[in-house]
Each structure stands twice: as C-alpha cells, then as structure tokens.
Amino acid sequence: MIRLHDKVWIPQEDHPEINFVGLLIGPRGNTLKSLEADTGAKIIIRGKGSVKEGKLGRREGPMPGEN
Numbered sequence: 001m002i003r004l005h006d007k008v009w010i011p012q013e014d015h016p017e018i019n020f021v022g023l024l025i026g027p028r029g030n031t032l033k034s035l036e037a038d039t040g041a042k043i044i045i046r047g048k049g050s051v052k053e054g055k056l057g058r059r060e061g062p063m064p065g066e067n
Contacts, residue, residue: 012048021045 010020025032036043
C-alpha cells in the first residue's frame with residue numbers, strides 16, 4: 001500500500017475575515033466527512049481554530065503521516 005501525504009497552507013493572514021476552518025469542517029463536521037468520503041483521503045486540520053474552546057487535544061508527538 002502506498003501512503004501519500006501533503007500539507008495545504010491556508011492564507012489566513014491574507015484573508016482574516018474568512019473562517020477557513022469553519023468552512024472546511026462545516027456544520028457538525030458534515031463538509032469534512034463528505035470530502036473524506038468522496039476522495040478517500042484522511043483530512044487533518046491543525047492550528048488556531050481547529051479545536052473547540054475548552055477541549056484539550058494532544059500536546060506533543062507527531063500527527064499521523066508525519067513520521
């Protein structure tokens with residue numbers, strides 16, 4: 001099995017008025033789930049705004065595909 005990975009940088013600094021993370025995730029995560037189902041890809045969103053406030057995420061270690 002071949003595993004590929006790529007990073008896509010979002011130009012948040014150039015367009016601060018656009019909530020890119022919200023657009024990618026969609027209501028209840030439906031947009032993200034649909035993108036994953038249609039493409040067969042695993043999509044991981046990292047960075048500011050990717051975790052709801054009050055939730056604790058992983059603090060250290062590589063993300064899947066970053067070995």
